[in-house]
Amino acid sequence: MEPNKLSDKSRAILEAIAKGHTYEQILVQDLAWTYHDIFQAANEALGLAEFAGTKKSYDERLAEIKQAYPKAYQGWTSEEDVRLTERFHAAVSVKELAREFQRQPSAIRSRLAKLSLRAPN
Numbered sequence: 001m002e003p004n005k006l007s008d009k010s011r012a013i014l015e016a017i018a019k020g021h022t023y024e025q026i027l028v029q030d031l032a033w034t035y036h037d038i039f040q041a042a043n044e045a046l047g048l049a050e051f052a053g054t055k056k057s058y059d060e061r062l063a064e065i066k067q068a069y070p071k072a073y074q075g076w077t078s079e080e081d082v083r084l085t086e087r088f089h090a091a092v093s094v095k096e097l098a099r100e101f102q103r104q105p106s107a108i109r110s111r112l113a114k115l116s117l118r119a120p121n
Contacts, residue, residue, distance in 0.1 A: 005048075010041035071102040076111060084108075088117050 016026045017038075026038060056064075065072045076084075080101065087097055094112075098105040112118065 007041075007044065009037060010044045013038055013041040014045055065104065069098065069102050069104050069107075072104055072107065081111070081115060084111060085115060085117065088112060 013026060016029060021029070062073075084097065084101065087100065092100070094105050094108050097108045101108065103111075
């Protein structure tokens with residue numbers, strides 16, 4: 001299958017869903033189809049939507065994030081947790097913490113929540 005084209009089976013399934021057919025009606029329509037086929041069709045469609053929306057692969061997007069935030073998606077050490085807690089109590093902003101810890105602001109807010117600390121918006 002071409003990277004930017006749905007398979008015929010997926011297209012038929014998605015067209016039936018778009019017309020309002022239920023999963024059960026779709027399965028009865030073609031007894032060779034399974035629930036797996038329906039989910040595969042959805043997966044293909046999502047992949048195409050992602051491809052069309054960004055034209056970048058997951059690895060390319062991850063590389064861009066890591067360029068801005070080198071520690072993005074890495075585990076937190078206990079030392080970093082202690083330092084984050086100290087800096088939070090010193091009223092350092094999330095933006096500054098993101099720069100300091102080399103992590104995305106959303107990662108800082110998530111970690112603060114995990115540490116039962118409440119970050120300002």
